[in-house]
Amino acid sequence: MKSIIGIVSIGLSPRKDIQNELNLVINKDVDYIHAGALDDINEEELIKLSPESNSDSLVTLYKNDLEVKISHNKTEEILYDKIKNLSKKADMIVMACTGYENLTDNDIPILFPGTIAENLIMYSSNKTNFKLGVIQPTSDQIQKEEIKWKTRKIQAEVHATTPYVDTNINKDWPVIINSLNKFEPDIIYLNCMGMKSEHKNLIQKKLNKPALLATHVTGNVINQLI
Numbered sequence: 001m002k003s004i005i006g007i008v009s010i011g012l013s014p015r016k017d018i019q020n021e022l023n024l025v026i027n028k029d030v031d032y033i034h035a036g037a038l039d040d041i042n043e044e045e046l047i048k049l050s051p052e053s054n055s056d057s058l059v060t061l062y063k064n065d066l067e068v069k070i071s072h073n074k075t076e077e078i079l080y081d082k083i084k085n086l087s088k089k090a091d092m093i094v095m096a097c098t099g100y101e102n103l104t105d106n107d108i109p110i111l112f113p114g115t116i117a118e119n120l121i122m123y124s125s126n127k128t129n130f131k132l133g134v135i136q137p138t139s140d141q142i143q144k145e146e147i148k149w150k151t152r153k154i155q156a157e158v159h160a161t162t163p164y165v166d167t168n169i170n171k172d173w174p175v176i177i178n179s180l181n182k183f184e185p186d187i188i189y190l191n192c193m194g195m196k197s198e199h200k201n202l203i204q205k206k207l208n209k210p211a212l213l214a215t216h217v218t219g220n221v222i223n224q225l226i
Contacts, residue, residue, distance in 0.1 A: 002031050003226040006090030008082050009036040010075055010097045011060030011068075018096050018193055018215055025219030028226050033089055035082040037075050038062060049074050054140040058099050059162070059192070067164050069138065072099055079103060083110065092225065096193045098214050099141075109225070113193060113214040116221055120212065121189060125154050133185035133209075135176065135199075136160040137192040145191070157183045163194035167202050177206045187212060 005022075009015045013036030038046065038060070049070045051057035058075070062068045079095075080103065086093055087107040095103065098114030121132060132154050134145055139160040149156035157180065161172035180188065180203075188203050188211045195213055203211040 002029050003092070004031050004033060004090045005222065006083075006086035006093040007032055007034050007096050008079060008086060008093055009034070009038075009060065010058055010070060010079070010100075011038050012036045012062060013039055015096055015193075017196065018094075021196055021213070021215035022094070022219045022222070024197065025216045026222050028223060030222075030226065033086060035086050037078040037082060038070070039082075041078075046070070051140070055144045057138060057140040058097060059137040059194070060097075061164065061194075065164065067162060069140070076100075076103070092222070094218055094222075098191050098193055111218055111221060113218040114191070117189060117191075117212050117214050117217045120217060121154075121187060122152065124187060125152075127186060130154060131183060131185040132156040133180045133183060133188035134158040135188065135190050135192075135195070137163055137194060157185065163192050163196065163199060167198055173202065177203075180207055180209075185209060190214065 007015055007018060014034035019032050051069055051071045056072050057069050058072050059069055083093060083106055092108055093110040095110060095112050101112045101115045132149060134156055136142060136145055142158045142160055145158045159176045161170060161176060167173055188209055190199055190211060190213050193214055200211045200213045
């Protein structure tokens, strides 16, 4: 029998891009069901979900692939409802956002890609003079991310760029690559579920460094659980 994986997005569903990235790694026969926090949200309601501060800001896609920022705190209750509904049909759920890690008391297992990837980084950080490069989807999140890794006693250089613009025309990437090249990190963490193989491949080609893609790390965990 096929395992059913539920993908819960903070934006609109289905997120076939995330499903496709998971499929590059998952080596089992699975089916997917999707739900998104913004599926039933109109433009007026979307405004009410605006971030309360930079540290509360999350980036996702809305209608016509419009990139929008929404509130982590305000979206949480909506996500609980989506998770509850998917739990009736799925065997496990993937939270399609690296910014959530504390949606507890679920009926079935729920995987938080951010937590999975960050734990992997922590296990790798026992190397002397370990350095971490991080790429966020928006500059609003840079300060919060810098504080997080400083608290964990890891030297990190944090950058930001949208994952929803082709790398060939996104002018942020040459700047980021140049800066990371000087910083010489041991690992680069692509900290957004919107980041894809093209971003990982670009990093590895230009810097010749390991790049952690949240979807791929999560897919490897799924292989062990189903």
